[in-house]
Structures are given as C-alpha cells and as structure tokens.
Amino acid sequence: MRFTSEQHLDDGVLERAFTLHGIPGILWTPAAAPAPLILLGHPGGLARMYPRLAARARHAAEQGYAAVTLELPGSGDRPRSAVADEARADLRRSLAAGEPVDDEIVSRLVLPLVDEAVPEWRAVLDAALSLPEIGGPVGYAGGVIAIGVRLAVVEPRIRAAVLFAGSYVPRAMFEEARKITVPLLVLLQWDDEGNDRQLALDLFDAFGSEEKTLHANMGGHTGVPQFEGDAGNRFFARHLT
Amino acid sequence: MRFTSEQHLDDGVLERAFTLHGIPGILWTPAAAPAPLILLGHPGGLARMYPRLAARARHAAEQGYAAVTLELPGSGDRPRSAVADEARADLRRSLAAGEPVDDEIVSRLVLPLVDEAVPEWRAVLDAALSLPEIGGPVGYAGGVIAIGVRLAVVEPRIRAAVLFAGSYVPRAMFEEARKITVPLLVLLQWDDEGNDRQLALDLFDAFGSEEKTLHANMGGHTGVPQFEGDAGNRFFARHLT
Numbered sequence: 001m002r003f004t005s006e007q008h009l010d011d012g013v014l015e016r017a018f019t020l021h022g023i024p025g026i027l028w029t030p031a032a033a034p035a036p037l038i039l040l041g042h043p044g045g046l047a048r049m050y051p052r053l054a055a056r057a058r059h060a061a062e063q064g065y066a067a068v069t070l071e072l073p074g075s076g077d078r079p080r081s082a083v084a085d086e087a088r089a090d091l092r093r094s095l096a097a098g099e100p101v102d103d104e105i106v107s108r109l110v111l112p113l114v115d116e117a118v119p120e121w122r123a124v125l126d127a128a129l130s131l132p133e134i135g136g137p138v139g140y141a142g143g144v145i146a147i148g149v150r151l152a153v154v155e156p157r158i159r160a161a162v163l164f165a166g167s168y169v170p171r172a173m174f175e176e177a178r179k180i181t182v183p184l185l186v187l188l189q190w191d192d193e194g195n196d197r198q199l200a201l202d203l204f205d206a207f208g209s210e211e212k213t214l215h216a217n218m219g220g221h222t223g224v225p226q227f228e229g230d231a232g233n234r235f236f237a238r239h240l241t
Numbered sequence: 242m243r244f245t246s247e248q249h250l251d252d253g254v255l256e257r258a259f260t261l262h263g264i265p266g267i268l269w270t271p272a273a274a275p276a277p278l279i280l281l282g283h284p285g286g287l288a289r290m291y292p293r294l295a296a297r298a299r300h301a302a303e304q305g306y307a308a309v310t311l312e313l314p315g316s317g318d319r320p321r322s323a324v325a326d327e328a329r330a331d332l333r334r335s336l337a338a339g340e341p342v343d344d345e346i347v348s349r350l351v352l353p354l355v356d357e358a359v360p361e362w363r364a365v366l367d368a369a370l371s372l373p374e375i376g377g378p379v380g381y382a383g384g385v386i387a388i389g390v391r392l393a394v395v396e397p398r399i400r401a402a403v404l405f406a407g408s409y410v411p412r413a414m415f416e417e418a419r420k421i422t423v424p425l426l427v428l429l430q431w432d433d434e435g436n437d438r439q440l441a442l443d444l445f446d447a448f449g450s451e452e453k454t455l456h457a458n459m460g461g462h463t464g465v466p467q468f469e470g471d472a473g474n475r476f477f478a479r480h481l482t
Contacts, residue, residue, distance in 0.1 A: 190445075190446070190453075190455070201442070204431075204457070205431070210459065211459065211466075212431075212458075212459055213456060213457065213458050213466075214431070214455065214456070214457035214458075215454060215455070215456055216445070216454065216455035216457075217453075217454050217455075218451065218452065218453060225452075225454075227475070227479070230475075231472070234468070234471075238468070
C-alpha cells in the first residue's frame with residue numbers, strides 16, 4: 001500500500017489515496033485508533049463515485065470506523081475487459097428490448113469480475129490491517145453485490161455485511177449465498193428500473209445467515225434514503241464490536 | 242372513555258385501563274404532556290397480548306409518545322362472530338391441507354372485522370385526543386394489517402404507520418392500499434410459516450405512499466427483532482413532529 005496523497009478533512013478524518021500493486025484506492029481513518037474497518041464496495045469508477053464514497057466513509061467515521069475502497073477491474077484507468085464490455089452491451093440490448101435478462105449474459109459480465117476483484121479486496125484488507133491505525137473486525141458495505149457475496153463466503157475476517165442489491169447476480173452464485181453465515185443487512189431500491197427485483201428477493205431468501213434483514217425503499221437506483229446510512233452504522237455497531 | 246383502573250409504572254408512565262362504549266382498552270401516557278399518540282394494533286385478545294403491548298407502549302414512551310389500544314371485535318370477552326369463527330376454521334383447514342389460501346375465505350374473515358373495528362378505533366382516537374395529556378399527530382403501529390390499511394386511508398389524523406405484515410389481506414383491499422399517502426414502515430417476518438409472503442410483498446408494492454420502507458427479518462411470526470422497536474421509534478420521530 002503506497003500512499004500517493006493525503007488530506008485532513010475538517011471532521012478529523014484523514015483521507016489518503018494509495019496504490020496497491022498498481023491499483024488505485026482510498027483509505028479514510030478517524031482520529032481514534034485502532035479503528036474497525038469497513039470495505040466500501042461500489043460499481044466501479046472511483047473518480048465518478050468519489051463524492052458518494054467519501055460521504056459514506058465520513059458517515060462511518062462518525063461511529064469510529066475506518067473505511068477503504070479500491071478501483072474495480074476494468075473501471076477507471078484500469079485496462080478494460082473485452083468480455084465484460086461485450087456482456088454489458090448484450091445486457092443493455094436486452095433491457096432496451098424489454099426482454100428478461102439472460103443469466104448467461106449476467107454470468108459473462110459478473111463472474112470474471114468477481115474472480116478478479118475478490119483477491120484484490122482481500123489484498124487491500126491484508127494491507128490495511130497491517131497499519132497500526134486499523135484494527136479488526138471488518139465489515140463490507142456496498143455493491144457490486146456479487147463481490148460482497150463472494151467476500152462474505154471466503155473471507156473470515158468479514159464479520160457482517162451491508163449489501164446493496166442494485167446489480168445482477170448469476171444464478172450460479174446462489175449456492176455461495178447459501179453458505180454465508182455472517183449477519184447481513186440487504187438494501188433494495190424497490191423501484192430501481194435497471195434491476196431485477198425478484199432476483200434480489202430470491203437472493204435474500206437464499207442467504208444462509210441466521211440474522212438477515214432486508215430494507216426496501218423507494219427512490220430509484222441512486223435514491224437510497226439518508227436514514228439507511230444511520231441504519232448501516234447501527235447494524236455494524238451491533239456486530240463489529 | 243371511562244377509566245376503570247390506573248397504575249404508575251416505574252419509568253414514569255401512567256397506565257390506565259378504560260372502557261369506551263363497553264369496549265375495553267388501555268392507555269399509556271408518559272410524564273411529559275401533551276404527547277403525540279400511537280395507536281397500538283394487535284391481533285385480538287388484550288389479556289393474552291398485554292405483555293407485548295405494554296412493552297411496546299413503554300418503549301414508545303421512552304421517545305415521548307402516548308399509546309392506546311382497544312380490544313378487537315370478537316376477541317377477549319367481546320361477543321364472538323359466527324361468520325369469523327367459520328372463516329377461521331376454513332382458513333385453518335386450508336393451511337393444514339397445504340392448500341393456497343382462498344381470497345374468499347380471507348375476505349369473509351377480515352372484511353367484517355375491518356368494517357367493525359375501524360369506527361371503534363376512530364372513536365378511541367376522538368376520546369384520547371380530547372384528553373389534555375394527549376396532542377396530535379397520531380401514528381398507527383401493529384397488526385391486523387388490514388385494519389391499519391383502512392385506518393391509514395380514512396383517518397386523516399394518522400400521519401404515519403408501522404404495519405406488521407403478519408396477517409392476511411383480502412385482494413379487495415389492494416385498491417385501498419393504493420390510496421395510502423402517509424409514510425409507511427412495513428415489518429415482514431420473512432420465515433413466518435403462517436403468513437403469505439408473496440401477498441405481503443404484493444401489498445407493499447401496491448401502497449401508494451411516496452415514502453414506504455419494508456423491513457424483512459428472520460425469527461418466525463412472533464420473533465420480530467428488538468431493534469425493530471427502535472427503528473419504529475426513529476420512523477415516528479421523523480414523521481410525527
């Protein structure tokens with residue numbers, strides 16, 4: 001983890017840009033150390049996502065959490081994937097034609113992304129937890145939901161996850177969903193036109209966790225109500241202690 | 242509203258049993274007046290429900306709310322309804338046979354109950370709001386969900402409702418659901434074996450409110466997690482001010 005810039009935000013939070021094996025990321029740490037860590041998931045494109053990610057990180061810092069995020073494979077300045085670009089074009093065509101989205105297209109789009117991203121997020125977890133200002137335990141919060149699912153299964157340091165059900169999940173990953181045992185809070189935008197509501201409900205049903213909660217709200221894909229940020233903090237306060 | 246007994250609870254809450262036109266009910270008021278009022282819905286049987294209702298009322302009182310509840314038609318010591326008893330027996334037979342529950346049975350069970358109960362709850366609202374220790378605005382919290390739906394449509398003093406999706410709703414009432422405009426928090430026990438999950442999701446979809454939130458949890462019919470009590474208080478704090 002090589003820090004490339006830092007700035008002190010006015011609420012006592014230190015924001016540092018870094019690269020890890022050439023992949024850009026951002027780390028936010030509150031004044032009090034060591035802080036539990038939240039991995040901030042997102043749909044890719046750190047520059048575009050920065051305002052929302054920084055707001056979520058500062059909100060988490062109010063409760064004493066550090067937060068870290070990493071650019072996704074194929075997004076931002078990282079090399080694009082021809083397979084993903086083609087699958088994304090097929091998905092757009094399906095949606096524009098009003099057809100049901102084919103699981104084969106979703107698999108081509110999502111599975112390689114998950115396979116590539118998850119080891120990178122585990123590496124950033126290693127790096128962040130080696131810093132004296134970061135302590136365990138760890139939570140995951142955000143999308144791409146399939147990345148959160150895989151991480152919750154394979155990464156035992158993740159003790160709880162807030163998953164944004166705003167992207168497609170291949171049916172092949174439902175078996176992984178059944179293996180999750182950590183507490184989950186799943187956020188679903190009920191009127192998200194670009195998402196498959198029934199798939200999100202089926203996925204929630206599949207999760208193996210004894211404690212799982214679904215929060216469905218109105219407001220469209222990007223309209224998650226502000227009070228859900230507080231709900232996420234309270235969820236982590238119950239489980240990351 | 243004729244008070245029949247009163248006791249001061251150790252958290253400063255005054256609990257008074259009353260009758261209204263012969264119907265028994267309970268009123269809880271916090272020390273600070275005038276208090277906004279929550280109507281506490283329940284499935285009928287005040288004596289059996291008392292521990293849970295009192296716990297909910299005292300939790301609401303921590304946030305400064307008064308609470309009132311009333312025995313349902315056909316429950317407790319109130320005259321039983323032959324129509325409802327027969328419909329309930331038909332419903333039990335359907336469930337025991339593993340059949341889908343017929344909307345005709347649900348209508349026979351629920352519609353007369355709603356027709357009879359709603360004017361009674363509006364009368365208790367009139368009576369409670371005439372007391373100097375109670376002020377507006379008013380919220381509804383609980384089941385029978387069909388009673389909450391009708392009240393939210395016809396009673397303009399109700400500004401927000403927490404609805405427990407733990408009982409059947411006749412399809413005929415979906416048109417009423419579309420007319421609701423007040424903010425809603427709907428609680429669904431995802432693994433409630435005695436309920437129809439798809440009906441609850443369809444009902445949530447039908448609600449006309451711009452702000453509506455669904456919280457689905459595990460734990461079976463009576464296993465609503467404690468943190469949902471806090472969530473209800475925060476919901477009312479946003480809307481009953």
